[in-house]
Amino acid sequence: MAFQYEYLLLIPIGFIAGFLNTIAGGGTLLTLPALIFLGLPAPLANGTNRIAILIQTFTAVKGFKSKGISTYPFSLYLGISAFLGSFIGAKIAIGIDGALFNRILSIIMIMVLLTLLFGPKKNYADIVEKTTGKPLYIAIGIFFFLGIYGGFINAGIGFLMLIILPYLNGLSLLKSNVTKVFVVWIYTIGAVIVFALEDKINYPLAFILTIGNASGAWFGSRWSVKKDDKVIKLFLIITVSSLAIKLWFF
Template sequence: MEILESLFIVVAGVVAGFLNVVAGGGSLITLPLLIFLGLPPTIANGTNRIAILAQNSFAIAKFNQKGVSSYPYSIYLGISALIGSTLGALLVVDLDEVLFKRILSVVMVVVAILILFNSKASGLEKAEKMEFKNQFWGVVSFFFIGIYGGFLHAGIGFIIILALTKINGFSLVKTNSIKVTVAFVYTIAAVGVFIYKDAINWQYALVLSVGNAFGGYLGSVFSVKRGDKWIKAILLVTIVVLAIKLWFFQ
């Protein structure tokens, strides 16, 4: 691997790590990049998971340092997602790639609309909903979110944000802190599957991890300092841009 190529991967990782923590969709940058550099899609998918682990570990540490967390609820969600992730990583799905991207783009736009009109995500203060029924439906929903996360991961941040703001009424700052914890836990299971299948290029994984880790750290700092208003703006812009890319540029 040449130095210039390594620097390019690191920069892409920084951008992806930042977006993954603040909004989502960072893997829609790194996955195509790894494939463009010559990795088979399955290897690129597995390689990207190592960077996701690094990114979320740094983000979790920073959120905890700032006192932003929802323990132990985030662990319950993470365990549920981990079970789903194990299934997702083992799934063999025969779906046309163009059709999949267009379905994903529609889902992202729907998520953007729902977040835009969600009063909690719009900055209006409401009490968090942490009754048993809210936690129960949260755990159930994250099992299915984990299935998708284990299979692909790309764009899952948008789905997690929607689930946590709608089911539990969390602010976007707290949502992001829970999101990185859940993603870290379920990614462990997915990584185990990819390691077992020898589907990771460790050279690329370590270089990309440097960028993702730094980007994840920056994203957590930004989330805490800037708050929901800025997170929402970046979230909506990111969704719209990536949705357009997925629909028109295959």
């Protein structure tokens, strides 16, 4: 694939995606369609995107750690469970028809929009952490299936985790985000292995996208948790709705 200057657009797109993925979720809803629109077949775009996610989440983990924030070993237990599930999801993603994949992605984007608009409001006050015993075992089981979904497409999984972790395990927004990026980093390793073995990664484009994703993740991980995310939410709604409509008819 000859280099085209429009590929450089992946850097700002990746920055926004890395930032969004770190503080909330939904970045893949920007990068995956962008790769498809640049001409990559759906499975190749999916695999290429995973390299950026892998480095992005690793960078975010380091960013949170630099602020002394961690949920270890709770996050490790969930990460291992999701890692095992990711192999199943990635194998499904590789074998699926490209046109069907695009339609599935479009539907997921619309579902994420509905969650953003009408989902339950999260109240992080007066919650008690439950990261051992029964709540831990339930979370491990749930995150195995989240790993399957993450291995398959990853899009919007951050929102799911930010709903599950506070309500099931009583984690604050900050600790939910820390757990989320660690788990995604772990299970993405499994997905990357599968996509790499199946030769479904465009490494030059992955490198360009990674520059943006990693930069956005580092910035987002060090950004103040006490933020007004209304502007980000509005931006995500407008952007994702536009991409969903275009992807459906792509």
